[in-house]
Amino acid sequence: MGLVSDERSPGAGVGALITFEGGEASGKSTQVELLAAWLTDRGYSVVTAREPGTTEVGLAARRALLDVDDELAPHAELALFIAARAQLAATVVTPALTAGKIVLLDRFGDSSVAYQGYGRGLEPERIAEWNRWATGGLVPDLTILIDVPVSDAVERRGDKPPDRLERAGDEFHERVRAGYERLAANEPFRFCVLDGRQPIDELQSAIRSRVGELLETRGSQRMAPR
Numbered sequence: 167m168g169l170v171s172d173e174r175s176p177g178a179g180v181g182a183l184i185t186f187e188g189g190e191a192s193g194k195s196t197q198v199e200l201l202a203a204w205l206t207d208r209g210y211s212v213v214t215a216r217e218p219g220t221t222e223v224g225l226a227a228r229r230a231l232l233d234v235d236d237e238l239a240p241h242a243e244l245a246l247f248i249a250a251r252a253q254l255a256a257t258v259v260t261p262a263l264t265a266g267k268i269v270l271l272d273r274f275g276d277s278s279v280a281y282q283g284y285g286r287g288l289e290p291e292r293i294a295e296w297n298r299w300a301t302g303g304l305v306p307d308l309t310i311l312i313d314v315p316v317s318d319a320v321e322r323r324g325d326k327p328p329d330r331l332e333r334a335g336d337e338f339h340e341r342v343r344a345g346y347e348r349l350a351a352n353e354p355f356r357f358c359v360l361d362g363r364q365p366i367d368e369l370q371s372a373i374r375s376r377v378g379e380l381l382e383t384r385g386s387q388r389m390a391p392r
């Protein structure tokens with residue numbers, strides 16, 4: 167789906183919105199980077215962004231969300247994520263899809279449903295609705311969910327100082343993981359769930375094969391061969 171209304175310029179490729187989800191240190195950024203390079207090499211026009219971040223509002227939200235020590239009320243936490251997402255959708259994602267590009271997002275709306283919904287205990291359904299409202303109805307064409315046990319994630323982080331969400335405790339992160347599992351079970355066609363304990367290159371080849379299928383069925387166009 168990607169865009170609600172079809173506003174693509176004539177002659178542009180058919181855009182696609184692919185999101186990466188999963189717990190802390192599951193390997194999202196690693197896989198986004200590898201996939202972006204692969205798609206670019208194959209002549210696709212690719213835009214990547216991470217959430218929260220990328221836009222100025224997103225970076226301000228990121229600082230407020232992750233770098234502070236204060237207890238943040240769950241609703242305030244949600245509102246900051248939604249603000250960052252709305253800005254990213256309006257200024258980066260929708261224009262790129264309109265231009266027929268492939269957009270890879272390192273986290274998107276499902277993160278709020280998993281973290282603020284299942285993790286913090288706010289209503290998941292309501293958050294899903296707010297995501298649609300805040301993004302003008304953007305729904306990913308494909309969501310890669312990289313699943314890693316919480317204990318593995320802690321081990322991967324090593325000595326790196328944890329941010330505010332990483333400090334939220336194992337029980338919180340177990341609820342997030344179970345929440346993601348539910349989301350994927352509810353939308354099996356949108357989600358592709360992968361075991362993040364596989365080696366990086368094996369994960370990447372599973373992702374490429376799934377993305378290749380998507381682009382083929384959508385008839386996404388490559389730019390002129392380079």
Ligand SMILES: Nc1ncnc2c1ncn2[C@@H]1O[C@H](COP(=O)(O)OP(=O)(O)OP(=O)(O)O)[C@@H](O)[C@H]1O
Binds near residue numbers: 189191
């Ligand atoms: N498949 C893998 N197997 C083992 N280690 C991995 C794998 N993928 C990534 N890593 C390592 O785990 C760490 C976290 O990876 P990465 O930053 O890609 O995860 P992330 O999901 O983006 O994390 P964050 O939630 O902090 O943004 C890095 O040190 C990375 O090298």
Ligand SMILES: [Mg+2]
Binds near residue numbers: 194195196272
């Ligand atoms: Mg990352």
